Amino acid sequence: MTEVPPPYHMSTDDFRRYGYEVIDWIADYLDSVDDRPIISEAEPGQIRAMLPDAAPEQPEPFDAVLRDLDEIVMPGITHWQSPGWFAYFPANTSPPSILGELVAAGLGVQGMLWSTSPAATEVEEVVADWLVDLLGLPESWKTTGPGGGVIQMSASDSTHTALVVARERSSGDPGKMVVYASEQAHSSIEKGSRVAGYGHVRLVPVDGRYAMRANALQGAIEDDIAAGLNPVAVVSAVGTTGTTAVDPVRAIGEIARSHALWHHVDAAYAGTAMICPEFRHHQDGLELADSYTFNPHKWMFTNFDCSLFYVADRGPLIDTLSIVPPYLRNEASESGEVIDYRDWHVPLGRRFRALKLWFVLRSYGAEGIRHHVREHVALAASLAERVETHPALEMIAPTPFGLVSFRHFDGDEATDALADAINDSGWAYVTPSTIDGRRFVRVSIGQTNTTAEHVDRLWGLIEQVAE
Ligand SMILES: *Cc1c(COP(=O)(O)O)cnc(C)c1O
Numbered sequence: 001m002t003e004v005p006p007p008y009h010m011s012t013d014d015f016r017r018y019g020y021e022v023i024d025w026i027a028d029y030l031d032s033v034d035d036r037p038i039i040s041e042a043e044p045g046q047i048r049a050m051l052p053d054a055a056p057e058q059p060e061p062f063d064a065v066l067r068d069l070d071e072i073v074m075p076g077i078t079h080w081q082s083p084g085w086f087a088y089f090p091a092n093t094s095p096p097s098i099l100g101e102l103v104a105a106g107l108g109v110q111g112m113l114w115s116t117s118p119a120a121t122e123v124e125e126v127v128a129d130w131l132v133d134l135l136g137l138p139e140s141w142k143t144t145g146p147g148g149g150v151i152q153m154s155a156s157d158s159t160h161t162a163l164v165v166a167r168e169r170s171s172g173d174p175g176k177m178v179v180y181a182s183e184q185a186h187s188s189i190e191k192g193s194r195v196a197g198y199g200h201v202r203l204v205p206v207d208g209r210y211a212m213r214a215n216a217l218q219g220a221i222e223d224d225i226a227a228g229l230n231p232v233a234v235v236s237a238v239g240t241t242g243t244t245a246v247d248p249v250r251a252i253g254e255i256a257r258s259h260a261l262w263h264h265v266d267a268a269y270a271g272t273a274m275i276c277p278e279f280r281h282h283q284d285g286l287e288l289a290d291s292y293t294f295n296p297h298k299w300m301f302t303n304f305d306c307s308l309f310y311v312a313d314r315g316p317l318i319d320t321l322s323i324v325p326p327y328l329r330n331e332a333s334e335s336g337e338v339i340d341y342r343d344w345h346v347p348l349g350r351r352f353r354a355l356k357l358w359f360v361l362r363s364y365g366a367e368g369i370r371h372h373v374r375e376h377v378a379l380a381a382s383l384a385e386r387v388e389t390h391p392a393l394e395m396i397a398p399t400p401f402g403l404v405s406f407r408h409f410d411g412d413e414a415t416d417a418l419a420d421a422i423n424d425s426g427w428a429y430v431t432p433s434t435i436d437g438r439r440f441v442r443v444s445i446g447q448t449n450t451t452a453e454h455v456d457r458l459w460g461l462i463e464q465v466a467e
Contacts, residue, residue, distance in 0.1 A: 008059060018062050025066070026098060033082050034449075037426040040078045047076040083449040084428040086458065089241070089269045089403075090446040093303035096363035100356030101303060111350045114338035115330045121339055124151055124354035127361060131308060134366050135274035135294070138287045141310045143339060149310045150344040151353045155268035158293035158309035159235065160192035161317070161345055165291075166233040166262030167196050168320040175199035178224050180234040182212035184242050186266060189235045200229060210245035210397055210435070212236060218255050225259075233262040238283050239270025242435055243397035243405045243442075246270075250285025257288060265292045268307070270401050272299035273377065276370050282400060299376075299402070299446045300369060302360045306353050309345070318343045372448075376402045379455045380445045386459055392466045396440045404443040405435075408466060412439040421465040428458050 010018075050072045080091050111120030128149030129142045141147040152158045167174060178200040179193040185203065193201045202224065205216045221231045234256050236247035249265060256263035265286065271294020273279040286292065292310040296302040311317050322343040324333075332338045342348050361369075384399040387406045392414075397405045408414035419432035419441045431442045445455060 006059065010062065014062065018066070021066065025069075030081065030095075033079050034084060034427065036079050036082065038079045038082045038084055038429040039423065039426075040076050042076040047072060081448065082427070082429070083447055083451065083454045084458070085447040085450070086422075086443045086445060087429045087431045088442075089298050089444050090448070091298060091304055092301045092446070092448045094301035094360060094364075094448050096359040097301060097303045097356045100359035103359075104352040104355045107352060107355075109352055111352055112342040112348050113328060113330065113333060113340045115332045117352070118338075120350075120352045120354070121341055123352075123358055124341065125149075125339060127354050127357050128308060128310070130361060132310075134361075135271060136277065136280045136283075137274075137292065137310065138289075138312065140287075140312055141292070143314075146314065147310060147312045148314045148339070148344075149308050150341055151357070152293075152307045152309045152345050153305045153347075154188075154297075155186075155266060155293045155295050155307050156188035156192065157345060158291075158307055159186075159188050159264060159266060160195055161309060161321075162235075162262065162264040162291040162293075162311075163192045163196040163198065163233055165311075165316050165320045166264070167198065169262065169316050170230060170232045172230055173199075176228070176230045177232040178202055178229050179232065180204055180217055180220060180261075182206050182210075182237060182240070182245075182247055184210050184212075184240040184245055185235060185237055186241050186268070189266070198232070200224075206245065210240060210243050212247040212252065214248050214251035214255060217252060221255065221259050221261075231259055231261055233264060235264045235266055236289075238265060238267035239273075239401055241269070242433060244270060244399070244401050244403040245397065246282045246400060248285075249283055250288065253285045253288025256290075262291070263289045265289045267292065267294045269295065269298050271295065271308070272369070273373055273401050275366060276373055279401070296357055296360070299373070300357075300360065301364065301372075301448055302357050306357055314344075321345070373402075376446045376450065379450070379452060380404050380443075382452075383443060383445065383455055383459060387462075390463070390466060393462075396435060396438075402444060402446040404445070405440050406443075407438065407440040414466075415439040415441060418462065418465050422458065422461060425461055428454075428461065 109117040109120050111117050114121045125143040132142050174197040177198045179198050180202045181189040183203045183206050190201050202220050204212050204220055207213050224231050234252055236249050236252045238246050253263050290312050295307045297304040297306040333340050341350060380399050380402045383404045387393045387395055392409050393406050395406050408418055416432055416439055419430055422428050422430050433442055
């Protein structure tokens with residue numbers, strides 16, 4: 001008697017049942033996340049040791065998978081979605097974003113060409129264009145104009161792509177090409193320059209507020225030209241990672257124009273704030289920029305990965321990245337009437353990431369996002385005020401958005417003790433860092449569910465330790 005093999009596929013009935021169960025599991029998780037110790041206490045190798053060395057030969061019941069999710073995976077999870085999350089920057093998710101992600105997985109489309117799933121491209125075009133209006137970006141950056149926006153995996157990818165286009169637009173030996181950014185620029189600028197093959201990265205000095213000094217940029221460019229080098233691109237930051245410092249975008253843009261440099265703007269974190277008009281003075285001068293990136297996957301309630309990349313003119317981008325093998329030729333592409341997003345970044349294949357952003361924008365409305373951004377920024381301002389009036393603490397940088405950066409007057413040891421006490425509490429998590437050779441505490445306020453109650457509780461703890 002020969003045995004009939006099982007179908008191996010999960011039936012749609014089981015999918016339905018486990019699907020409801022998993023949604024319940026996520027809802028329970030989100031409801032209880034603030035009761036969990038934020039930082040995973042797993043030791044190196046602890047999670048691995050609970051997993052078998054080989055993949056299962058026989059199919060396992062899905063109940064067993066879900067059980068191990070609780071017993072093996074969860075002990076190794078750090079809870080980024082806790083409202084006590086004040087570390088790094090937020091990496092927010094939200095129910096509409098989760099549902100968009102789920103639907104994108106369910107459709108499982110490959111949006112590399114318009115013709116491989118027209119909606120994947122056109123929804124992405126539309127949300128990118130919506131965000132041009134919502135963030136007050138130049139009108140010409142819409143896909144209906146000469147420019148356009150595309151969703152990338154990360155700001156690092158967006159910046160790298162911008163630097164590749166800038167390199168192609170220039171000519172001569174890449175070893176002599178120079179990229180400029182401030183001393184406070186994100187590491188992705190140095191990494192992107194290295195991957196793109198630039199010979200030099202010049203980190204330009206900053207002022208007392210940690211913003212790039214435009215005259216120092218001008219001087220560095222002139223020195224490099226005199227030394228026979230080729231200045232090609234400059235990256236300005238609207239909200240640095242260290243302290244959310246804002247570079248003078250307009251002054252940098254004017255210098256870039258006068259020396260024919262590509263000007264890329266990195267607003268990875270702070271871009272979300274621009275949905276509120278009162279923050280837009282921080283990005284004054286964007287009409288002089290060639291490209292821009294911001295991450296809805298930080299502060300805009302859209303789960304990783306979702307990074308917007310805009311170019312003022314899509315021509316050089318497509319010229320740089322378009323290669324058409326015969327099997328990708330099709331009538332729609334040849335007609336020139338459609339966007340093929342594979343020509344807008346390094347990967348060919350691309351998933352339907354626009355769906356979760358579209359769900360979020362519709363579900364919150366611009367009004368809902370503005371409400372939460374303003375609340376987070378007001379909470380940061382109130383914390384900054386309390387720090388300023390505390391006799392043992394001092395602010396080390398301004399708070400233009402949701403980040404409060406401060407230290408203890410007694411020095412590095414006292415500052416680190418403060419950060420340690422917060423992180424040992426189990427319900428709040430901050431990132432200590434170093435600037436100008438001195439330690440400071442970064443409190444980043446912007447997690448989806450952080451409210452005044454959480455910030456008050458954090459301040460209570462700070463006061464207790466800082467005395
Ligand atoms: C977070 C951040 C980045 C990197 O973002 P990824 O999407 O993780 O690559 C780049 N620049 C700034 C200013 C950031 O804050």
